[in-house]
Amino acid sequence: MNISDKFNFRTIYWDDDKAVIIEQTKLPLAEEYLEITDYRVMNDAIKRLAIRGAPAIGIAGIFAAALAAKEYESLPADKFRIKMNEALDNIASIRPTAVNLAWGIEKTRSVLNEVIPKGNSAVFSALKRLGQEVLDEDIAMCRSIGRHGAELLPDECSVITHCNAGGLATGGYGTALGVFFTAHEMGKKIHVYADETRPLLQGARLTTWELMRAGIDVTLICDNMAAHLMKTRKIDCCVTGADRIAANGDAANKIGTYSLAVAAEHHDIPFYVAAPYSTLDKNTPSGDEIPIEEREPEEVTEGFGRRTAPQGVRVWSPAFDVTPCRLIAGIITEKGVFRYPYDFRNYT
Secondary structure (H helix, E strand, O other): OOHHHHOOOOOEEEEOOEEEEEOHHHOOOOOOEEEEOOHHHHHHHHHOOOOOOHHHHHHHHHHHHHHHHHHOOOOOHHHHHHHHHHHHHHHHOOOOOOHHHHHHHHHHHHHHHHHHHHOHHHHHHHHHHHHHHHHHHHHHHHHHHHHHHHOOOOOEEEEEEOOOOEHHHOOOOEOHHHHHHHHHHOOOEEEEEEEOOOOOOHHHHHHHHHHHHOOOEEEEEOHHHHHHHHHHOOOOEEEEOOOEEEOOOOEEEEOOHHHHHHHHHHOOOOEEEEOOHHHEEOOOOOHHHOOOOEOOOHHHHOHHHOOOOOOOOOOOOEOEEEEOHHHOOEEEEOOEEEOOOOOOOOOO
């Protein structure tokens, strides 16, 4: 059976005059959807990770802009433009590490500037259409990433991944998990080890949920078990997603990815990054220039409603780390697999 036939969930879509997202903070215990009619509510959903993953929040940002256009539709043209630009600035600032959000808002600004002479209603329609186009393109890109990545996997293999880079992190199907889904569809026997991904457990809650629904053999491990796993069991490769890839190939992804790549290098296991080409940030020379979002300390000290640390303890909680390009055996995109050394400055 095709994997997509088993995906009876949708990460994000537009319905009439509202955006609809699956509420990822409730997974895997409850499958709930949020109907969003206010761009501020979408902003909050992005901030608190009700929708997350670089490609998915890029789409969410465009739909948030469409909601803003609907709200301000009756304003005079000059005030409409001012309010829209304020909304776009606000949306773009929510999560600074993932380049897809900024990329989506830049596309939105271009459409706004082009269409605004036709009237406010035309802007609203154009932004809805843009969001749907990017959503459709993202699903197609993920399919292509899956095909390119699956060719790298042996017919029978064990792999490891970190965080969640599946359908929940994209418009659908996924990047890193898309590689596994495609390999499974091709008849390859694949066993996935999923890091739980502290502190919010996206691997435990989301990746295992997606893989089990797809009928793929998956084993959950704690983050600090990965090196021991590599030493004691045969692991053919690591595949993760990325939220931003610098021009030199340095890749920002969920915190803990860097240590996984270091362990993979020590054990001579290839480490791959799977991401759409839009995740490449040619304007950022290296990972040193990638802004790293820091999260609230409560995500560490009071995860999922129960306190696990003393009151008043200091917390440092970066949401992402950067894996140096020399540790990345290949960057899998819809355009193919790029190999080290990377130089994306002149690619189009």
